[in-house]
Structure formats: structure tokens, C-alpha cells
Amino acid sequence: MNVLIIGASRGIGLEFVRQYRAAGASVTATARSEAALAGLRGLGAAAIALDVADAESASRLAWQIDGKPFDVAVVCAGVYGPSTSGLQPPTEADFDAVMHTNVLGPMRVIPQLADAMAPGARLAVLSSRMGAIGPRVSSSGWLYRASKAAVNSVLKDASLVLKGKVTCVSFHPGWVRTDMGGQGADIEVHESVSNMRRVIAGLKPDDNGCFFNHDGSSIDW
Secondary structure: OEEEEEOOOOHHHHHHHHHHHHOOOEEEEEEOOHHHHHHHHHOOOEEEEOOOOOHHHHHOHHHHOOOOOEEEEEEOOOOOOOOOOOOOOOOHHHHHHHHHHHHHHHHHHHHHHHHHEEEEEEEEEEOOHHHOOOOOOOOOOHHHHHHHHHHHHHHHHHHHHHOOOEEEEEEEOOOEOOOOOOOOOOEOHHHHHHHHHHHHHOOOHHHOOEEEEOOOOEOOO
16 A cells, blocks of 8 residues: 655654554655654655645655555644634734645645545545534634634545545544644544544545544534
């Protein structure tokens, strides 16, 4: 199996690399720093330098993955941004940083994956339940919420374009104990990733365009 992980410097993305390599998959993974790239190579992954928030860097992805059709691709790159509890307007710098990484990044990357996916492949984007609009009961982190609602829209559009070739889904990985989630979070990263890998493996064409919790239960948009 050929697997591509976008955003594997640490946390969930790095754990995807570890688990897929342990399962015997051929893994290609991206990171921004030389130290992170070296760590990926140490796990036996083919490492590609990529910053999804940088147009020039993102534009180089397609030729670096040419000729190796992927059975699974997971877009993990993301940032939280400022912690807010109300309607505090973000600075332009914070807005640009969050939206460029969480929304523009996938919009740059996913089109380049279209021709790099094997027939019947699965494409997952890491979103968050915080981006769900219907069931929302809190405004905390509203910039992050807005970015995840937007990336859900990006995934849905990708699912329409790639229907019949690739099954595209959005994931809430859970509240995970990572640098972003903190040590007070609900679940360990290995549990979250193990669950998502199981769901990815069991995806059917009818799941295209759906939003799932890490355990496979459905989430309303």
C-alpha cells in the first residue's frame, strides 16, 4: 500500500507515519524543517519538504509525487491560532496564518493529489468537530472554528470532483493529547490514529463526502 501524509512533523501526522510504516506500508510524508524530515526518514518514510502556507513550496508537490499512485492520502497540516472565548476580532496576522494553513493549504494540495491517487483510493482531511455548524454550542476559538468549517467545504467540493475515483472524507480526530490539544485532552494520539486508520480502511464509495468522528460515527456538518 502507498500512503501519503501531508503535515507529518509531529502529533497526528507523525503518528500516521509511524503506524502505517509499522503495518508495512510504503509512506511518503511531508514536513517543513530539516529536523522533522530527518525524523521521517528515520522511520523509513520518503520525506518531502513542504510548507502548505507557502505558494512556491506547495507548487512543487505534484512533480515530487509523480509516478507513485497513492492508495491513501491524509492532509494533516493545521494550526489552532489564538485562543478566544467570545467575539474578539483576530489580528490580520493571526487570520492569515490560520486560514493560509488550514484552508488555502488544502486548496493548494488537493488538486495536485487528483492525478496521484490510485483508482479506488481514499483521501482524508483532518478537520474538527469545532467546525460543525449545526450542533455548535460554543464560540471558543472562533477563528479555528471558521477555518475548519471552511476546510469541510473544501473537502465536500473535492468529493464532488473526484467522485467515482477517490473516496473523500473529513475527520474529527477527537480531542487528542498533542502539542495542540494539550495534556488534558481526551485520548492519546495513537488511539486517535489507530481508529482513523481503521475507518479509512473500511471506507466505501457511498461514504464519499462524509464527515466522521475518529471512531467512525457520523458528524453533522
